[in-house]
Amino acid sequence: MTSTNVTKVTTHPTQNEALIFERSQPGRVGYRLPALDVEETALDELLPESFRRDDELRGMPEVSEVDVVRHFTRISTWNYSIDLGLYPLGSCTMKYNSRLNERVARIAGHANLHPLASEADAQGALQVIYELQEHLSEITGLAGVSLQPAAGAHGEMTGVMLIRAFIDARDGEGASARRRVMLIPDSAHGTNPASAHLSGFNVKTIRSTAEGLTDLDHLRELCAHGDIAGLMLTNPNTVGLFERNISEICRIVHEAGGLVYMDGANMNALVGVARPGDMGVDVIHLNLHKTFSTPHGGGGPGSGPCCCTRELEPFLPVPRIVREGETYKLDFNRPQSIGRVKAFFGNFGMMLRALSYIQTHGSEGLREATEAAVLNARYIAHGLAPDYDQPFDAPPMHEVVFTDKRQSRKGVHTLDIAKRLIDYGFHPMTIYFPLIVQGAMLIEPTESVGRQELDQFISAMRSIAREALEQPELVLNAPHSTRIGRLDEAAAARKPVLRWKPREAASAA
Amino acid sequence: MTSTNVTKVTTHPTQNEALIFERSQPGRVGYRLPALDVEETALDELLPESFRRDDELRGMPEVSEVDVVRHFTRISTWNYSIDLGLYPLGSCTMKYNSRLNERVARIAGHANLHPLASEADAQGALQVIYELQEHLSEITGLAGVSLQPAAGAHGEMTGVMLIRAFIDARDGEGASARRRVMLIPDSAHGTNPASAHLSGFNVKTIRSTAEGLTDLDHLRELCAHGDIAGLMLTNPNTVGLFERNISEICRIVHEAGGLVYMDGANMNALVGVARPGDMGVDVIHLNLHKTFSTPHGGGGPGSGPCCCTRELEPFLPVPRIVREGETYKLDFNRPQSIGRVKAFFGNFGMMLRALSYIQTHGSEGLREATEAAVLNARYIAHGLAPDYDQPFDAPPMHEVVFTDKRQSRKGVHTLDIAKRLIDYGFHPMTIYFPLIVQGAMLIEPTESVGRQELDQFISAMRSIAREALEQPELVLNAPHSTRIGRLDEAAAARKPVLRWKPREAASAA
Amino acid sequence: MRYIPNSPDERAEMLRSVGLEAAEELFSSIPADLRLRAPLKLPEALSEIELLAGFEETAARNRAARRPSFLGAGAYSHYSPSIVDHLIQRSEFFTAYTPYQPEISQGTLQAIFEFQTLVCQLTGMDVANASMYDGSTALAEAVLMAERVTRRSKVVISNSVHPEYLEVVNTYVQHAGIELVRLDFDQATGQTAPDSLSSLDDKTAALVIQSPNFFGSIEDVQALAERAHSVGALLVVTVTEAISFGLLRAPGACGADIVVAEGQSFGVPLSFGGPYVGLFATRDKYARQLPGRLVGQAVDREGRRGFVLTLATREQHIRREKATSNICTNEGLIALAATIYLETMGPRGVQEVAMQCAQKAAYAARRIASLAGFTLAFTAPRFNEFVVRAPVEAAALLARLASERNITGGLALSRYYSDRPNDFLVCVTETNSRQEIDALVEGLAALATSLAT
Amino acid sequence: MRYIPNSPDERAEMLRSVGLEAAEELFSSIPADLRLRAPLKLPEALSEIELLAGFEETAARNRAARRPSFLGAGAYSHYSPSIVDHLIQRSEFFTAYTPYQPEISQGTLQAIFEFQTLVCQLTGMDVANASMYDGSTALAEAVLMAERVTRRSKVVISNSVHPEYLEVVNTYVQHAGIELVRLDFDQATGQTAPDSLSSLDDKTAALVIQSPNFFGSIEDVQALAERAHSVGALLVVTVTEAISFGLLRAPGACGADIVVAEGQSFGVPLSFGGPYVGLFATRDKYARQLPGRLVGQAVDREGRRGFVLTLATREQHIRREKATSNICTNEGLIALAATIYLETMGPRGVQEVAMQCAQKAAYAARRIASLAGFTLAFTAPRFNEFVVRAPVEAAALLARLASERNITGGLALSRYYSDRPNDFLVCVTETNSRQEIDALVEGLAALATSLAT
Numbered sequence A, B: 001m002t003s004t005n006v007t008k009v010t011t012h013p014t015q016n017e018a019l020i021f022e023r024s025q026p027g028r029v030g031y032r033l034p035a036l037d038v039e040e041t042a043l044d045e046l047l048p049e050s051f052r053r054d055d056e057l058r059g060m061p062e063v064s065e066v067d068v069v070r071h072f073t074r075i076s077t078w079n080y081s082i083d084l085g086l087y088p089l090g091s092c093t094m095k096y097n098s099r100l101n102e103r104v105a106r107i108a109g110h111a112n113l114h115p116l117a118s119e120a121d122a123q124g125a126l127q128v129i130y131e132l133q134e135h136l137s138e139i140t141g142l143a144g145v146s147l148q149p150a151a152g153a154h155g156e157m158t159g160v161m162l163i164r165a166f167i168d169a170r171d172g173e174g175a176s177a178r179r180r181v182m183l184i185p186d187s188a189h190g191t192n193p194a195s196a197h198l199s200g201f202n203v204k205t206i207r208s209t210a211e212g213l214t215d216l217d218h219l220r221e222l223c224a225h226g227d228i229a230g231l232m233l234t235n236p237n238t239v240g241l242f243e244r245n246i247s248e249i250c251r252i253v254h255e256a257g258g259l260v261y262m263d264g265a266n267m268n269a270l271v272g273v274a275r276p277g278d279m280g281v282d283v284i285h286l287n288l289h290k291t292f293s294t295p296h297g298g299g300g301p302g303s304g305p306c307c308c309t310r311e312l313e314p315f316l317p318v319p320r321i322v323r324e325g326e327t328y329k330l331d332f333n334r335p336q337s338i339g340r341v342k343a344f345f346g347n348f349g350m351m352l353r354a355l356s357y358i359q360t361h362g363s364e365g366l367r368e369a370t371e372a373a374v375l376n377a378r379y380i381a382h383g384l385a386p387d388y389d390q391p392f393d394a395p396p397m398h399e400v401v402f403t404d405k406r407q408s409r410k411g412v413h414t415l416d417i418a419k420r421l422i423d424y425g426f427h428p429m430t431i432y433f434p435l436i437v438q439g440a441m442l443i444e445p446t447e448s449v450g451r452q453e454l455d456q457f458i459s460a461m462r463s464i465a466r467e468a469l470e471q472p473e474l475v476l477n478a479p480h481s482t483r484i485g486r487l488d489e490a491a492a493a494r495k496p497v498l499r500w501k502p503r504e505a506a507s508a509a
Numbered sequence C, D: 001m002r003y004i005p006n007s008p009d010e011r012a013e014m015l016r017s018v019g020l021e022a023a024e025e026l027f028s029s030i031p032a033d034l035r036l037r038a039p040l041k042l043p044e045a046l047s048e049i050e051l052l053a054g055f056e057e058t059a060a061r062n063r064a065a066r067r068p069s070f071l072g073a074g075a076y077s078h079y080s081p082s083i084v085d086h087l088i089q090r091s092e093f094f095t096a097y098t099p100y101q102p103e104i105s106q107g108t109l110q111a112i113f114e115f116q117t118l119v120c121q122l123t124g125m126d127v128a129n130a131s132m133y134d135g136s137t138a139l140a141e142a143v144l145m146a147e148r149v150t151r152r153s154k155v156v157i158s159n160s161v162h163p164e165y166l167e168v169v170n171t172y173v174q175h176a177g178i179e180l181v182r183l184d185f186d187q188a189t190g191q192t193a194p195d196s197l198s199s200l201d202d203k204t205a206a207l208v209i210q211s212p213n214f215f216g217s218i219e220d221v222q223a224l225a226e227r228a229h230s231v232g233a234l235l236v237v238t239v240t241e242a243i244s245f246g247l248l249r250a251p252g253a254c255g256a257d258i259v260v261a262e263g264q265s266f267g268v269p270l271s272f273g274g275p276y277v278g279l280f281a282t283r284d285k286y287a288r289q290l291p292g293r294l295v296g297q298a299v300d301r302e303g304r305r306g307f308v309l310t311l312a313t314r315e316q317h318i319r320r321e322k323a324t325s326n327i328c329t330n331e332g333l334i335a336l337a338a339t340i341y342l343e344t345m346g347p348r349g350v351q352e353v354a355m356q357c358a359q360k361a362a363y364a365a366r367r368i369a370s371l372a373g374f375t376l377a378f379t380a381p382r383f384n385e386f387v388v389r390a391p392v393e394a395a396a397l398l399a400r401l402a403s404e405r406n407i408t409g410g411l412a413l414s415r416y417y418s419d420r421p422n423d424f425l426v427c428v429t430e431t432n433s434r435q436e437i438d439a440l441v442e443g444l445a446a447l448a449t450s451l452a453t
């Protein structure tokens, strides 16, 4: 047996595909271009030598088309993906990415359109953007929408800058210079404080209660100093609970002269059920690559639309896409705008997919998806309760968090449980986030998974809980079923190797 | 370890995806249609009840789109494929299937064309067929080409029927009734005799010489009886050797009043180097899904064009695609034709791909591919010579055959070697074909593999040879690295289960 | 050449390592006088850019591909969910071959097993094979199988079978010592004429029909089965529009012994006639007489379920000339597409598509029949195809409809029947919108009058 | 809803199993008055057929997408080999997320490691990150990084940088306490004006330039690097046409300290401006100041090589407000596409594409310059873009060219520069055939005269 494993692991081509640079062979080619069809200009006339490259791109791989296809097909098999099964990364909403959306994004008339085409020649694309804006406005209950931000964090930055611009306009630069505090719960995602900082705010942290909700007293206290620009709140929050005092929270912040930013990463719990705009929220970002199913692509591209109240709308990035009668226009004339946050109009390809998602579901389907997503999370919460501790005993929305309290007594921690889950054929949940929960395991099944598979997941988790008691070694050394075992990340960070180098060079370095 | 393996194998969703019927849940849906947009006709008016189905297709699976995507994505990972690496199935020419070809076949104007569209409305498709005919004619050196046959065996049947029709026309039905013998070497592929039989011929087998070539004396002897309709010869033959007496063979058969059919499955050894037409061959079939790279698709679709001499052309299936000036026409007026062998015009989608393959290579590229394919086979022959016996000591063309003579002394047979190869990450070669070689291992690397991988394959085969001596058990129980082990095929054939049945029904049965 | 991994230098080294100097020497076993002296007269290699431009250009000249169309007659335009084409493009499926090595082919094998099951469920039969080339060759093989099963050599076949299918059957049986007897169809109903059945006798291996038949008329399969069985013959039923299984009583439930069908309707592109997929099903007792591949269930040493190619002793690679057929490569990938289509649509989807086809066809037939001078040629119940008799020559009418209204209105029967100049076959599917149908009706009315005057 | 596996019945049972009766109860933690009473005002669900028809219809109204085009200015139309789009559609890639769990994400991690290496090779730098949103945001982050590295707060940026990039930089730095100083460009050469460099001083964090710049003029990067370094400032170079790396001296070889680029040219569709991918590279010594994700090499207990996300302490999920950036999701799949493109083209392919772009642009420039009344606005060496000064208003000229000749002739600079009514920017790539170029030249000549008169 071992020898099999050995042979398997040491020479199996699919399991041991090298870096493409190591596959490279001088003289291999993977491309062909049409012959140049114009008179050639002498090289020196074309470009002085001092401006020309003289290294011939040495080091770049020389391979055939077949080599490339096999290379990427092989390494792709080392990935887990939504199409293989449940991918319960909390806060990431790993739902089904439909093929229809991919097809829509590849329709030539959309895929081949240049961003600087004249308005008249791009009416179709402008209409797509406009309709999506309208739909997102209806879904969030907020009047103003900009699709320019390229991801959630980008949308946060945009939204927080809107708050800043609004306050500066309201109070006047000087006066508002005192309002530089952005309140952020200790449970917030790291992008929130980072985005607030980018916009020149000072971050103050709000405590969460034992219930896992925003501490109102602490909020009132922090709001008392008159330096509050606003609050960034995730709702449902990052422990999967709806901030049931949201209206009160908004009132407090508003009375203190601040605005309320809602991180919409968890909108999959609310679409068709409740609208941030109705709760008193002033600005929000959405993640089209979460709630609206555009593919995560191994880490992007995303799209992070920013939606805001009518009061904040004048400050949205330019250009705005507007409609005049039957035609769609780019409106650059927004003197109060915070300016551009990205060249062109944002990740249009993702907008096509999100619009396709919305049209495929329709009003009813969107609510149905929300119900199914919340129900699946509730079902898991219920199924794991006997074996895992929940930090808060409130019914979760679309995701549920557990701690490793019970397991850690036996020395088995969240990381080990996550790795062991891989042997059971599942992608692990989000771990150690949010930070306020010890050994957090944040589980978000989404609506895209059926009961049988939820039951399989639950029984896998329960059997890991048993293993943690009876054979902890098995869990501590997991995963056992993958090409490679746990990697030494500490060593990797100590002496980082961030690129391939030719052997000589490498040894020289 | 074991316990890991157990959990892995018994509950891992990707490794244990059930039959879709077992996944089915009443009420799940995977489709949506537009609402009916015409006035409904009452059901009984539409169709009398006695004509209507009353079982509601019970038993067909009810699943969601997501279920389908995960189902097929998961089971697909249980397949080996060309894109994963070397697939050296002898006689099958498992070469790279380019993505460009797939793209070409999906161009809407071709993919959405109805076969009964008028000539005037289908000029583009008719041109594609015509140009491919012309190219194949140039490649084979034969004047007449029909693209109607759907695969190699179909092309064989067509070709043999041409011979029959030609002889009947030449000698007259009655006279030619004496000519009903088709000579076929003992090394031939099973489709040859089967196709001959379909065309009403009696098959007589020709011996091969110790050199692996057609036995000329035996051929002369068999040709002496005056009842020869023809000879079906594969060249290079199924042991990978070129029939160097091909001219003489053709002469003998022709003098005996017969015609020569060449099985073109091995044309990957000849394209751009030598032409059957120049050798005296009268008719041949090609496999576009081998030599011309159209995908094998897990067992088809194929395309088996039939090419023949000018004398045989009048007998080709109708309609012929012909050119008149600048327009392309369907010619049904061929009184001597054997008739249709398939509805419409053959597997047009494969023709698009084959034409794309030819255009991508061009004249030079086609020869280059042939050289590379033969060189790769020669390289393997050379590399395995120390450990495996070759039945014939002639240099192979595009494929090479070995026997398990040496290994079988230790009780390790071809089947075991093939299964063990799987653990090394390769698809096995063709085994036990041709029948004239004991424990034949027929290896065809094609041009689509690089030296590094050939070296890996050679060392895998050599290490298996060592294992066969040192730890035969390891080989006899292979594969060790797959989801399931060797299956009991005998039992499966004894009590065949050829379809899924609902539990009740199944137990009832 | 970008599809050939080894560079010229690598190939030169490899040549040396096997003891050769020049590539030409690789072909030394080919007599010099048989080797090409000049390169093949073929165009130079093209880049992707040039090549795609060329195929786009030919595609543009396939004008029919861009028109609303009412062509059927053996090839049908149905909607295929996007996942079908995406999934068959997983290279694990489309770049694999026949599953000779079950341990690394379970994906293909399980999919085929599901395909065989679905074909049984649709046709109402016990057992189905892994696919045939298409409907026409499947029918020819069915005729040959009937002869094997009954050891009788006369086959009675209805003239209401697709004319191209009839031609293929002719070709296949011409040397098999089978006598083909053609049955007339009833000029009023378009169904196989009951009285013509008198040619059935105890030498008859099979009665062969199509339903819905070429003219769109649904045959009384049950009655025909009884007639066939009464003389000990098999009933072979062929279906060209497989979506009809969603609405019509299964041939198996009507007594058919062999059912063959064209599976193109299950999400497979028209692609100018192929590749399509032949469905082939029969009764358990005839399983060992089936042509083509079969996948069966099996277990490994640990008792794990898997699937394998089985009953191979029927096949040519073992039985050689005594095989049940010469077929080897079949239509694997198309069978996979059909499987994905059927599993995605499910029982409800297949039934709804069938119902929409029938409803829209009924609407179109009703509207056309109401036009002055237009009648429906046949009275039998129909599914989604029907023959229209025009007041003018059909070919001319359809040509004008195409050029002036940009509609492909159907198939002029004169293509196959010189005695039916004014008849044309109309097919309506779920993809034909009401606007398209209304435009057709309107166009027919307008052009008929203008042609008449 | 076909994307939701559980049927209504299954969901009802699950509800019961968690002790609820109605779905509404799932939302009991949301105060009743905050719950929607009426359904959202959104269209009804569409079938695939209807939905695709709708998007085909909007696509058809993007007329520019079907025309020969000479638009560049930050988005370039280059040919992408067919395998690129096929491979990124492997669901193992496009339905995976950020590789947080290395044991089951090695495919993505290895691909990113190759991407980082390729970016280093192209730019001539030591280290590159896993991607930024696009070129414009990458530039803004580069400015912020320069401030972190130098702890200086003044940034000098050339007006020859893409105007939209300038706007984005403005937005990003407006609250970062950074003073942006704009440099004029030389009206004759179109390059950054040497004399304007006097504004560089010992408070300057960075000199920021683009080369080839927005006007197509190639900057003297080496000289500018020396000027920047002479005052202890960094040189930040941005590139919008990444194919130029195939011909132009690498910024790294010219002394650049941070190089950012838009990677869209590497086989990524125009897609009306996104998703694209930002490339970000710098010197080893600044590695820990990089924004965004980094993949590094690692080993497991058995010493097997693998890859992991590394130096995470720079990032927001650990450092919160002190992070080097707020970026989290980046452009993974587009970075993968660029990686596949670059590995397929290889060093020779990238150089040949670059050479063809330069050659065709030179041909076009020569021919246009020879037209009566037309001149080239700038004299500096160029790659594949150049500014043409027309005898008439450019916007009007280009509009006529589009409507009458069906050619998109370029970008009227009046979109960004009101003081340049007659100037337009022309971009030529390997996808522009000689016929297209000749048609452009001819069209310009003809229409200019007709507009003048």
Ligand SMILES: Cc1ncc(COP(=O)(O)O)c(C=O)c1O
Residues within 6 Å of the ligand: A091, A092, A151, A152, A153, A154, A189, A191, A192, A234, A238, A263, A265, A266, A287, A302, A304, D327, D328, D329
């Ligand atoms: C709660 C929360 N906020 C913000 C973000 C940032 O979104 P993105 O990754 O699209 O920038 C995420 C996603 O990781 C998140 O989970």
Ligand SMILES: Cc1ncc(COP(=O)(O)O)c(C=O)c1O
Residues within 6 Å of the ligand: B091, B092, B151, B152, B153, B154, B189, B191, B192, B234, B238, B263, B265, B266, B287, B302, B303, B304, C327, C328, C329
């Ligand atoms: C030598 C030979 N002849 C004929 C055939 C039959 O071709 P096909 O499978 O396309 O019918 C094959 C393919 O298996 C073959 O190898």
